[in-house]
Amino acid sequence: MKRIKTIFNILTVCVAFLTVTASCYDNPVDDDGLLITDRDECYVSNFDLTGTDHLTVRVGDAIIDNDACTIHVTVAYGTDLRHLYPRFSLVTDAILEPKVEGMTDFSDLDNPRQYTVVSGSRRVRKTYTVYVTVQQPTSQS
Amino acid sequence: MKKIYSLITLVLFSMAFTACTDRDDNEIKPINNKCLKRTQGPNIVGNDIYFVYAMAMPYGSGQLDKCTVEASIPGADGTWLEHNSYHTNSSGFDVAVPVGTPSVTDGTVTTVTFNTDTCAAALRYYYRIPEEARGKEVKFHFTATARNGRTVSMEMGPYTISRQYMARDITLSKSRCYISLQDMTAYTLEEAREIPERIDLVYLWRNKTNQGVEFGHTFAAPAADREWLDNLEVPESMNRDLHIRKEWGIIDGHLTDEPDYGTYIDDVDFETIQLGDMPDYCVNMKEKGGMWIETADGRYRAFIYINSLRATSGGVISIKRYDMQ
Numbered sequence: 001m002k003r004i005k006t007i008f009n010i011l012t013v014c015v016a017f018l019t020v021t022a023s024c025y026d027n028p029v030d031d032d033g034l035l036i037t038d039r040d041e042c043y044v045s046n047f048d049l050t051g052t053d054h055l056t057v058r059v060g061d062a063i064i065d066n067d068a069c070t071i072h073v074t075v076a077y078g079t080d081l082r083h084l085y086p087r088f089s090l091v092t093d094a095i096l097e098p099k100v101e102g103m104t105d106f107s108d109l110d111n112p113r114q115y116t117v118v119s120g121s122r123r124v125r126k127t128y129t130v131y132v133t134v135q136q137p138t139s140q141s
Numbered sequence: 142m143k144k145i146y147s148l149i150t151l152v153l154f155s156m157a158f159t160a161c162t163d164r165d166d167n168e169i170k171p172i173n174n175k176c177l178k179r180t181q182g183p184n185i186v187g188n189d190i191y192f193v194y195a196m197a198m199p200y201g202s203g204q205l206d207k208c209t210v211e212a213s214i215p216g217a218d219g220t221w222l223e224h225n226s227y228h229t230n231s232s233g234f235d236v237a238v239p240v241g242t243p244s245v246t247d248g249t250v251t252t253v254t255f256n257t258d259t260c261a262a263a264l265r266y267y268y269r270i271p272e273e274a275r276g277k278e279v280k281f282h283f284t285a286t287a288r289n290g291r292t293v294s295m296e297m298g299p300y301t302i303s304r305q306y307m308a309r310d311i312t313l314s315k316s317r318c319y320i321s322l323q324d325m326t327a328y329t330l331e332e333a334r335e336i337p338e339r340i341d342l343v344y345l346w347r348n349k350t351n352q353g354v355e356f357g358h359t360f361a362a363p364a365a366d367r368e369w370l371d372n373l374e375v376p377e378s379m380n381r382d383l384h385i386r387k388e389w390g391i392i393d394g395h396l397t398d399e400p401d402y403g404t405y406i407d408d409v410d411f412e413t414i415q416l417g418d419m420p421d422y423c424v425n426m427k428e429k430g431g432m433w434i435e436t437a438d439g440r441y442r443a444f445i446y447i448n449s450l451r452a453t454s455g456g457v458i459s460i461k462r463y464d465m466q
Contacts, residue, residue: 052419053389053430077354078369078424083386137352 030095030122037093039120044128046089047071051079052103059135069128077135081107086115086130093120106132172198172293174285182394182405183303186275189219190268192297196285197261203289205259208241209252210266211282213299219269222251226262240264274302303408306462307395315454318344318373320360322434322441325460330374337363337378341436342445345373346454358450360385360432361422369422382437384419388444389430396446396459411442411463426450440466 028036047062062073075081083103088096097116106113109132116127179191196205210222222244225237240262241253253264268281280298308325319333320326320342333340342360349356361369364382394402416435423432428450434443443462450456 051387053387055389076425077349077356078359078422080387080420080423082418082420135354137349137354137356139352 032095034095035093035120036122037120039091039093040124041091042094042117042119042124042126043091044071044088044117045091047073047130048087049073049075049106049132050085050087052083054085057084066126069126071128071130072133073130074133074135077137079134081105081109081132081134086113088115088117090117091119094118106130170293171202172196172285172287172291174283174293174295176283176295176297178297178300181403183305183407184270184279184300185303185305185307185395186270186272187217187307188270188395190270190279190300192266192268192281192283193263194266194283194285195261195263196293198287198291200260203260203287203291205240205255205262206286206288207252207254208262208264208286209250209284210268211250211284212268213249213280214271214274214277215249216246216251217269217271219267220246220251221267222253223265223267224253226259226264270302276304277302304463305406305408305411306464307460308462309396309459310448311458311460313344313456313458315346319379320344320458322436322443322460322462325462333379334376337376338381340379341381341383341441342434343370343373343375344456345371347371348453355425357425358427358447358456359422359424360426360445362437364437365421369424382421384416384435384437385421385423386414386416386419386433387423387426387430388433389427391431391444391446392429393444393446393461396444396461397448406444406461408463411444411465414442416442428456435465440464 030036043066044064047064049057051057057075057079059074059076062071064071082105084106086100086104090096095118097118104113112132113130114127115130116125118125174194174196176192176194179193180189184190194208196208198205208222224239224241224243226240227235227237230236240257240259241255244251244253251266278299278301280296280300282294282296284292284294286292306325311327313327316329317327319328319330319340321328321336321339322341323339328340340363343363344360346358347356359369362382363375363379391406392399392402392404393406394404414433416433426447428447431444431446434445441462442465443460446459448457448459
């Protein structure tokens, strides 16, 4: 009986050890603790800009060209371009570099901001350029 | 082994009995009291701090004689202790029962004398925060006295009184659109011409949908680019500048009558917010939105809540201001 108990205990420890090590190898994570998967898809599916009030400043849809890696977005008249939150929707498991960590200055229209999308596998990288246009009043007819 | 079990059992029993003797919540005292502070948020000068003070004696042991509240700083006019006790009826409404003579305030002390035979009451105390308490701490000493001479009392506080200034329901219109944070009001052009150095902000409404943009209800510094003042008459002497941060969803419980908003802008919010690089205008503001403001000279920070806006020019705003210097 004592022998069976000992064997059972050893088996339990082995199974636990295998579970932990296997899970580590199956689910590698990056420095941020995000899963590195085998997905190579790499694109932006949606984009928005919000103001300090966390409401969108976008006028119409953002035009995302995943071949040219450009995003064209028009923002409302009077928008303060120095304090905007960019909001990206990415394909599953992809990440963004640099991370969006707060309000971002988009006011330098001659040097549009660039963000790199990295696939879930971390093997594919695409750098997108965000072009912002401020809506202007048309002359009265 | 058996001895160890017996010992553990003995120790557990001893602990249980000792614990029971330490608790005195149910001890019947000759006279007892409890107090609740009912108001939430920062304590603003001109507003009330509202308490409910309950006092009771065992039934048959005597009647209450008087109730006094002593504030460490005398309350402003409007400080009073209600001479009604309340119970809640079956519909959930509070029903007042007069139990004493109307309260008398003498300096820091407010007193209600009971004129009914009662051994229990819960009186409501409203302390109107005076100007002299701004930025200080205030505390309260509640005392209940029975006709047999027994007394019980308790301290509440100290409570810090906010340094904020507040003005509610300031009406804006096409003509009354020159806003002073110093005076916490809005002026007409004629009035504003007399005090241009006190005008921090102007309001205007423009319909530019035929030009393909939304301008709507706009606020701007008198010194802002003319594009944002859009032909509004701003005399040259009116040249103050400021920084504005547009907000949505900050509904301060003091600035709105809408129920159940338990959120408040406190002094620390004004002290910590960074507004230095914000623009001096914000266009197309919406009802129930707001603005953080800092004057360019750093003298004031403020939050303006937009209570309501008309479809065309006009609306109602409320302001909280914090003096930085």
